[in-house]
Amino acid sequence: MIAGSRSRVERLLAAVVAWFKSVGESLGHTWRRSLQLRVVVSTLTLSLIVITILGVVLTSQITDRLLDAKVNAAVEEMSRARNTVEAQLTGVSDSSTQAVRLQDAVRALSSGGSSSATGGAGTYNVALAMVGDGQQEVTAGPMLEVPAELRRFVQQNQVSYQFATISDPDGYRGPALIIGSPSSEVPTLEVYLIFPLNNEQRSLSLMRGTMLIGGIVLLLLLAAITALVARQVVLPIRSAARIAGRFADGRLKERMLVRGEDDMARLAMSFNEMAESLSNQITQLEEFGNLQRRFTSDVSHELRTPLTTVRMAADLIHGSSDELDPALARSAELLVTELDRFEGLLNDLLEISRHDAGVAELQIESLDVRMCARAAVSTVRHLAKESGCELVVDLPEEPLVAEVDPRRVERVLRNLLANAIDHSENKPVLIRMRGDVDANAVAMVVRDQGVGLRPGEEKLVFNRFWRSDPSRMRRSGGTGLGLSISVEDANLHDGRLEAWGEPGVGASFRLTLPLVRGRKLGASPLSLEPPKRRLADLPAGSVDAAGDPVDPAPEADPAGDAPDPANPAASATPADGPDGPANVPGTVEANADAEPSARTTPAEEDSPDSPDGEPAAERRSPNPAGESAGGSDDTARADKEDINP
Template structure:
């Protein structure tokens, strides 16, 4: 029985004697000075450490986000990655479950065989020990000790089918125990529960951790049973067997390693098969996608290679047939388009000569209309007006034919957009007065210089302002311009009938009119917005429209300040502020 002794006094732990007041104050002053001076340095080191930790955390988060983004991109863009990952997860799950079940069954079977052999050996040992202790002298302690030691030694020498083991015999007489172990460290490791069960009678077994000669705990199967003696004697003898499970643990470790390696190899094998099968299916699809992309780029002679007679070969055959059909149709459409363009151009040119002759005759009639009767004079005026409109239509048709033929070019020159806007609005002021419409012009005070074709930009603005006046229902028309570092923009806002979303999609179509029953007062050809859109595209710019029924419409022209530059944004919003507030109120 161990006892706890009080620890010896530690001289260093003894409280120091209280110094004199004068000495204490002097010591405090000497010691406090370096502490005060070293505290800022310690705080600075802590701050540097915190900053370093914070930087590492931020760097780790960035790396994690980058890896996560790459993994997500690979997952979304690669069918190989998705199928490989799904196959690995499914195969790994199945392999883990099967391996766990298989390993559990092997372990249970191995331990069951070990336990059965140990039980048989313990029963044989109990019979042998009963014969050895039958004539034990219970009152002689030396006789009891020698008998127990001899029996333990003989049981140890007998061996058995369960492998290596240790034996412990315990002689109980009242509260006195006399253990006789084959090795001294075995008996203290026997659990109290097992001792209590054996003391109650019967054979019992239990798994426990028992130290070996090096005090290292080993899994051990313990079997205990009472040794039958004279029923009238108060003494009891118990026999315990300790069977180390080292061999079984090594076997299970080897089996576990084999199962893990086999599971990993099987999973990788299944994933490889899945990726290979996926590649066999995906590669033709990728080739088809590449061929389709080249077809979309205009390489109409591209075709897929047909190999074999399987489903993929039928896919390639069908794809090639579709490509042949598309090539024929596109060729026919190109021919019809070229024929239409040539027809429009030829007709426009051919009509020039008779139109000039008719215009000269109409001009003479128009100038002499005062000598004619009222009806004839009115006819001369209508003829003069319609011939002017016919000439405008021919001019627009010739311009469209140039765009269709791809021969339209720009005459770049630095242009002040503010002066250009003011010139256009001044020229449209008479039309605005006839419609009872007020033109409002706003823009920055400084010059906005852009490299544009001034004639084409002026034509775009005339079309936009004219349409705004015609569809503005007499309400004010607002023209604004602004610029940023890379682009300039002009907006034309009216408050008339407006446009629906469906109408806004067709507003730039040729000869399209939102309301066919509306009388055209400006005298346009129906090609103005189409030509304006082509002019904007030729500049590398944007021509966009916003509209709401009853709230008016706004057109925005955006062009780069430098010729050939790419647009990324516009300095003016497409949707006016009133439209944004009304939309938000809804």
């Protein structure tokens, strides 16, 4: 029972806290977005502070003036009352007679025999005291209301007054002014007049209420005036922001309305002049871009005919190179090689022209994207073999079916692999693929351990013909447009192509595509950055695929080529078919689900438990000198250029 009640209270409190939090977030959002609201609230806050200070000062001044006037009137009334009492008590020495005379004096000062009298200072009560025969004190009136401190001053022959809280017989309880005076005619006589301050209190209450209402009305008027003035200022700014947004969306004819000749009108005119200038420049740039694209496309098409003729002649000469002297044969070979590069550049220019013109189309097929990766690996395998670079292929065992254009996906992977081989510094290059049905994503990562990228170059690598080090030789014979075309192909698929790099550590490119077109692309199944843990300094055979220390590997099997049943990926036999590319020197087909075995190769592998969370078998070359991959030698720096083999 108690637990249930506590649970309901906790849920109620959680709901209340959530409501206050949502209201606070809504108010904060409105506060950040509304300049008019901030101006109005700031004005009201400052006005409230000023009005409060003025109210306190005015109330204090008025209160002091009222009390000063009350005191002056009370002093004058005291002179009249003292004379009246002295006339009643002159020549009287008997105590009983003194008491009677004191009562007569009180009645004389009263109006109509009541206990209060009315004078210029207002209504007051009278209290009298004197010392009679036998040093006995005789009093008349409410002497109990007179403070002892005030009596002490009066007994010292001083006219004094004091503010105190009293209760009179009429039922009044509140502040009062009590003034006392000694008598020069009757030595022991003390005369006290008690003035209730109820009238002054009502006046002050009325004044405070009037000031409060006036302050509230003034604040409301200030809020309305400030909102109106702020609206007149904010409306042109909002109009400028709205028109600027439309202008940014491509509606270059949008302009602000100019009214009058004030500052806002000058702002509108300046904005319109700026918009007109930008519109003209954008139009000129668009026309120039169209002319440039048309020129590139026309030149590319026009060059095809002479290129075909030159190709035929070069093939004819190259076919007869055996009959030529060595110099001419070498020239024929160089001619064919350069014609191949020129033809590749021409094809890339035509492809980039189609992207620029917006006429590039996808030939969508539903297929296993592993086929695209295997085809790309098969294409660049000879480059890896020539450069002494090992390719590590890590593909899922299960098919990954996606709706893609296989030709474009294969071209993207081919460009990334060729680019990685060119900059790998003869270290292993990894291609890894994973899919996530929940995220509707398939990711392909190509990673090398070469010279890497400087900060900021991960965006520049996708620029056309960009090279960090122009002196670097392209082994793949690329044209400098491969990565530019690759990012356009990724955009056509509604996917992403991203780059990461660190000098001396390497570079990583990640292609993320949707499994099903038309559905939202979620998070990538693979990490872009490599694992932070580096194992290159450990001796060969001291780590397993998970990166954990193991015992040294056993002696190699005398048979040498016998397959290892525990690790079929490490002992795969060459085979070219739908199940995978042939394993030739420089290529390793990694099986993500195979049990790792101790290896004696100087390489490092990332396992399914690798720090970056990528279930892979990435192999990395150690640093034989025992130094980090990112050493201090600046001569090892090179560019990450785009390659289209």
